[in-house]
Amino acid sequence: MNFVxxxxxxxxxxxxxxxxxxxxxxxxLFTALFYIVVPPFxxxxxxxxxxxxxxxxxxxxxxIGTFTGMVLGLxxxxxxxxxxxxxxxxxxxxxxLVRELGPVLTALMIAxxxxxxxxxxxxxxxxxxxxxxxxxxxxxxxxxxVSPRVIAGLISFPLLTAIFDVIGILGGYVIGVxxxxxxxxxxxxxxxxxxxxxxxxxxxxxxxxxxxxxxxxCCYKGYHAERMATGVSRATTEAVVMSSVLVLVWDYFxxxxxx
Amino acid sequence: MGVDRNGGANAIEVRxxxxxxxxxEVLRGVDIDFPRGQITTIVGPSGCGKTxxxxxxxxxxxxxxxxxxxxxxxxxxLGGRALDAVREKFGMLFQSGALFDSMPVFDNVAFPLVxxxxxxxxxxxxxxxxxxxxxGLEGMEKKYPSxxxxxxxxxAALARALIHRPGILMLDEPTTGLDPTRIGSIHALxxxxxxxxxxxxxxxxxxxxDVFEISDRIAFMHEGRMRLHGTxxxxxxxxxxxxxxxxxxxxxxxDEVPAVTG
Ligand SMILES: Nc1ncnc2c1ncn2[C@@H]1O[C@H](COP(=O)(O)OP(=O)(O)OP(=O)(O)O)[C@@H](O)[C@H]1O
Ligand SMILES: [Mg+2]
Numbered sequence: 001m002n003f004v005x006x007x008x009x010x011x012x013x014x015x016x017x018x019x020x021x022x023x024x025x026x027x028x029l030f031t032a033l034f035y036i037v038v039p040p041f042x043x044x045x046x047x048x049x050x051x052x053x054x055x056x057x058x059x060x061x062x063x064i065g066t067f068t069g070m071v072l073g074l075x076x077x078x079x080x081x082x083x084x085x086x087x088x089x090x091x092x093x094x095x096x097l098v099r100e101l102g103p104v105l106t107a108l109m110i111a112x113x114x115x116x117x118x119x120x121x122x123x124x125x126x127x128x129x130x131x132x133x134x135x136x137x138x139x140x141x142x143x144x145x146v147s148p149r150v151i152a153g154l155i156s157f158p159l160l161t162a163i164f165d166v167i168g169i170l171g172g173y174v175i176g177v178x179x180x181x182x183x184x185x186x187x188x189x190x191x192x193x194x195x196x197x198x199x200x201x202x203x204x205x206x207x208x209x210x211x212x213x214x215x216x217x218c219c220y221k222g223y224h225a226e227r228m229a230t231g232v233s234r235a236t237t238e239a240v241v242m243s244s245v246l247v248l249v250w251d252y253f254x255x256x257x258x259x
Numbered sequence: 260m261g262v263d264r265n266g267g268a269n270a271i272e273v274r275x276x277x278x279x280x281x282x283x284e285v286l287r288g289v290d291i292d293f294p295r296g297q298i299t300t301i302v303g304p305s306g307c308g309k310t311x312x313x314x315x316x317x318x319x320x321x322x323x324x325x326x327x328x329x330x331x332x333x334x335x336x337l338g339g340r341a342l343d344a345v346r347e348k349f350g351m352l353f354q355s356g357a358l359f360d361s362m363p364v365f366d367n368v369a370f371p372l373v374x375x376x377x378x379x380x381x382x383x384x385x386x387x388x389x390x391x392x393x394x395g396l397e398g399m400e401k402k403y404p405s406x407x408x409x410x411x412x413x414x415a416a417l418a419r420a421l422i423h424r425p426g427i428l429m430l431d432e433p434t435t436g437l438d439p440t441r442i443g444s445i446h447a448l449x450x451x452x453x454x455x456x457x458x459x460x461x462x463x464x465x466x467x468x469d470v471f472e473i474s475d476r477i478a479f480m481h482e483g484r485m486r487l488h489g490t491x492x493x494x495x496x497x498x499x500x501x502x503x504x505x506x507x508x509x510x511x512x513x514d515e516v517p518a519v520t521g
Contacts, residue, residue: 121361129357136317137371138346 028142028223029216032150035143045148046155053114053149053215054156058163064109065164068101069093069171076172077180086176090187091194093172094165098195098203102165104251106157107210111243115218118149119239122222123232131223146219150212157211158204165203202258209254210247217243267331270295270427270459276315276325285311286322287483294476298453298460299488302467303480304505309463310354312480313431316461317349318342329427347375350425354432354463356416358404364391364415365400371423390418394448410437414445421452428453428460435465442466446473467506471495479505 072093080086122145125131134141169191177184218239225235271293278286285308293299301309314320316327318334326335334345358367365387366373372383391397394414404412417433433449434442446466450473453460464470471477471491478488479502487494487502494502 124360128360129353129355130359132314132319133351133353133357133359135319136346136349136351137375138343139374 024224025220028146028220029212031142032146032216032219035140035147036151038143042144042148045144046151049148049152050156053110053118053152054160057110057113057156057160060109060113061106061160061164062167064105065102065167066171068105068164069097069168069173070175072096072101072168073172073175073177074180077176077182080182086182087186088190089172089176089182090169091190093176094169094191094195095199097165097168097172098199100251100255102161102168103157103203103206103210104247106161106164106207107214107247108244110157110160111214111218111240111247115214115243116236116240118215119218119222119225120232120236122219123225123235126223126225127227127229127232142223146215146223149219150215153211153215154208155211157214158207161203161207202254205258206251206254209250213246213250214243217246268294269328270330271316271461272326272328273316274326274328276312276322276327278311278315278320278322285483286315286325289325289480289483289485291478291485291488293459293461295459296457297475298450298462298473299476299478300462300464300470300474301478301480302464302470302505305465307480308483309480310431313351313429313461313463317351317429318346347423348426350420350423350428352413352416352420352428352430352433354435356404356409356412358412358416358419360404363401363403364396364407367404367415368418368422370419375423386422387418390422391415393452394418395444410441413437417445417448424456426459428458430460430462430464432463432465434470442469446470449473481505 073089076089076092076096077086080089080092122131125145131141131145134144173184173187176182177187221235221239221242222232225231269292273289273291273293276286276289277284289312291299301312303309311320315322316329318327318337322335326333328334329345330348332341332345334342337345358364359370362370368387368390369383372378372386376383378386387400388397391400394417396411396414396418399407399411399415404415407415413433413436417430420428420430428449430449434445437445446469449460449462452458462470462474474491476488476490477494478485479494479499480486481501487497487499489497
């Protein structure tokens with residue numbers, strides 16, 4: 001009997017802990033969003049983060065985008081040839097990139113590259129009392145540290161995704177058309193005819209949501225790191241794993257809603 | 260001992276402050292006043308709660324019960340703008356320094372002025388250079404905190420704590436990890452700055468009894484309370500056994516080595 005009561009109590013405590021953590025997680029986001037629209041505004045902080053998250057990721061995105069497009073060109077060509085519809089190659093490559101792979105792979109790459117660095121930076125600021133120092137100076141640390149990163153994510157992710165898409169489509173062209181011999185004019189015309197505003201909008205929505213999710217998770221994990229070296233490394237790992245998982249899960253739900 | 264609503268002669272008044280972390284009762288009813296324009300030094304064994312107490316004074320931590328009155332304002336339940344206004348009176352030196360490691364020394368020291376005032380670039384630069392000279396860090400403007408020794412970091416952090424000319428200065432072990440000459444010069448600097456601006460200073464230190472020379476008052480923290488507090492003469496004349504054992508332990512080096520970060 002006691003055992004049953006104790007188990008129920010433990011389950012209850014677990015649920016309460018879970019609800020509290022989830023609550024803090026959302027309050028963190030709403031606070032960061034709130035301070036985006038409340039003065040004092042510090043555009044230079046957001047611009048600095050756009051440079052770190054966005055500009056410094058461009059080369060990586062170009063690289064990944066090219067190879068993704070090339071592989072799509074290769075696989076797409078070989079598959080479509082079985083149905084003798086190589087002419088659809090451009091459409092297949094472009095739609096796959098714009099609707100799906102562009103936003104997702106961009107988000108995963110930035111989470112791994114910039115998100116982890118961000119979690120580590122905020123984590124070590126927490127561990128060495130730098131965040132407390134901001135608070136004592138009457139500077140809201142969420143407004144100073146988190147809001148600019150969220151803004152930077154919302155701006156950088158769609159732009160990097162667009163770069164990924166374009167370079168991917170070119171990569172697909174080089175392999176599919178130049179190397180494998182699919183018809184070049186139908187590659188480009190197919191894209192022009194079959195891709196509509198809705199496809200592009202889907203990609204942009206996804207990029208915006210992923211930008212928010214990645215920045216939110218990585219900042220939250222860093223900000224709440226335990227005050228020791230292992231706390232920082234754990235925060236970094238959890239930030240990347242959790243933001244990647246959330247990106248993929250959200251991608252499914254967004255796809256099913258937006259399709 | 261009623262709390263004077265106008266602040267009176269005390270910059271800070273603390274009444275029956277209690278705080279626990281889980282099962283550990285760290286502050287067990289702290290009662291103490293900090294008279295305006297004086298240096299009060301808090302001493303006590305490592306881990307007795309000095310840092311936790313200081314973080315209650317600057318409102319980084321909230322008490323479970325008790326009251327803190329700063330310049331006549333009860334800050335215990337303050338929030339928002341009013342809280343920011345109180346905080347702007349503070350200068351705080353953290354035990355670990357807490358310099359921003361993404362910025363060079365100059366930007367660190369200039370930070371409170373850049374963020375919270377409308378001074379021009381030139382005025383800020385002049386004040387930062389003056390302050391860096393005062394703490395003996397001229398020529399170090401472009402160095403990053405990771406390129407400084409522990410003592411230099413402490414001095415840079417002290418410069419940052421003083422740059423906006425706060426009315427209340429809180430220093431958590433400004434001299435720990437410094438060589439004896441530097442300890443003397445930091446002490447002299449704290450004293451000089453305090454007198455120049457008429458600051459109220461709360462100093463946590465392990466440099467007993469050297470630090471008594473620059474202190475107006477001493478508080479001996481023990482087991483979560485201020486066991487003794489008063490002027491230096493009063494406290495030394497009290498002949499409290501625990502305090503004397505603490506002093507003797509310090510002098511003979513029997514006490515545990517204080518942590519550099521906490
Ligand atoms: N955030 C916290 N959570 C849980 N316990 C804490 C926290 N901060 C401090 N403590 C505990 O409170 C006690 C007092 O710590 P504090 O840092 O105030 O000591 P101190 O007097 O400053 O010591 P030192 O002279 O070594 O700096 C310690 O036992 C510490 O473990
Ligand atoms: Mg301490």
